[in-house]
Amino acid sequence: MSSNSGVRWLAASLRAARRLAPLALPVVALVALAGCASEAYPNTTFNYTTEVNEITDQLWDRLLFWATLVFVIVQVGLLYIVFRFKAKPGQPNPSHVHGNTALEIAWTAIPAVILAFIAVPTVKAIFQTQAKAPATALQVEVIGHQWWWEFKYPQYGITTANELYLPTGRPVNFALKTADVLHSFWIPRLGGKRDLISNRTNYLWFTPRDSMALKALNGTCNEYCGASHANMKFRVFTVTPAQFASWAAHQKAPAVFGAVVPAPVTPATAPAAASESTTRGGQVGTALASAEPATPVGFVFPRERIEPHTIPTATAPAGLTIQAGLTGDAERGRQVYSRSSCIGCHKIAGNPASAGVVGPNLTHLGSRYTIGAGLYANTPELLALWIKNAPAMKPGSIMPALGKGEWNPATKAKVTLGGLTDQEIVDIAAYLTALK
Ligand code: HEC
Ligand SMILES: [Cu+2]
Incomplete structure (x- = not known):
């Protein structure tokens, strides 16, 4: 590609970009709204309902800031060079240079500094979200099956399936296991997706905030696990500690048989x-x-x-x-x-x-x-x-x-x-x- 056709291509692209410019604002607004409106997007993970999604979201914001800064600087420099040094008629070939030590040191050192700004908070967030759960945590054993979820509460002697009750204000420590293939456990609203891996126990813990009391949330499997992977869902009910105690006491006991109102099936x-x-x-x-x-x-x-x-x-x-x-x-x-x-x-x-x-x-x-x-x-x-x-x-x-x-x-x-x-x-x- 000659430098002339390159310039023509750039000019055409700029003209196209100018035509699309009016769309820019609505698109930016939409993306911004998608991130914050939890009522319009009830499954959003971008909200601070547990320490895990708070840590993750703050890390994400920080990375986005640095990435945006780098993007803007690079693009401005690029456009400047393209226009400042474009070929002019009758101009001789520019002189060729070979190596520039100062430049090379600079463009190695600057990315290293930027990476440090990214690496430090990232490693910190990894340690925070992988830390051992507090001893007081509610223990929940999660066992993935093709294609359903088993939930055990060993401290309460409860085994149930597909519907998870969690008290607010108390850390919950999930021990994640699988009975067969790989699965992945995720409650988007509470954050912290983590895989269920054969012959191994993964852990995930967080504390649903008090503001989350009495909410019904969706949970999903996020690791393809066969024919009904997409049908392997569960529900989470966040409740107050007193409601949880009442639920748990009853779940431990056999069902009350007799509260029967047999509606006809049709x-x-x-x-x-x-x-x-x-x-x-x-x-x-x-x-x-x-x-x-x-x-x-x-x-x-x-x-x-x-x-x-x-x-x-x-x-x-x-x-x-x-x-x-x-x-x-x-x-x-x-x-x-x-x-x-x-x-x-x-x-x-x-x-x-x-x-x-x-x-x-x-x-x-x-x-x-x-x-x-x-x-x-x-x-x-x-x-x-x-x-x-x-x-x-x-x-x-x-x-x-x-x-x-x-x-x-x-x-x-x-x-x-x-x-x-x-x-x-x-x-x-x-x-x-x-x-x-
Ligand atoms: C060969 C084993 C097997 C037999 C026999 C069996 N089931 Fe199941 N049942 C399962 C499995 C596995 C699931 C989970 C299926 C899924 O969600 O993918 C299930 C799911 C269910 C569910 C849904 C539970 C929930 O929480 O989602 C009900 C209800 C149920 N079975 C009732 C029965 C009844 C009643 C019978 C006898 C008439 C029966 N099952 C016979 C294995 C069996
Ligand atoms: Cu699965």
């Missing part, structure tokens, strides 16, 4: 179904119409505080349906559940038959808001469809299709022997919904 028969029905057997045997459990359940995150961006919106796949008009019976569901394959994979404290550890712990499923690792709302209808054919609801699901006549991708055959009828499924859904 709206068709709603009025008729609601009027009959009492629980048969069961530990409690309260009337099904009564919404009040016999024993008070612990604190559950209030539904009205759940903001739209944390409510699952997935709908059941076309073609997967449950026969209309069936009403679930929780006690009958308990019996069917307790003699089905479920018990080999799931644990329900208080149901001695059910001691599996392959799938999520279902002890208090009725007080969770989501199923399928945050993919679906926990409604009796979606729960029934999930039990009928989990792989159709979530590609690759390790939980097999269990409804009679359903296609089971694992065996490449239709479910026949031991397949559940729609009535049995709806009964099991009523049982699980009753586990508050």
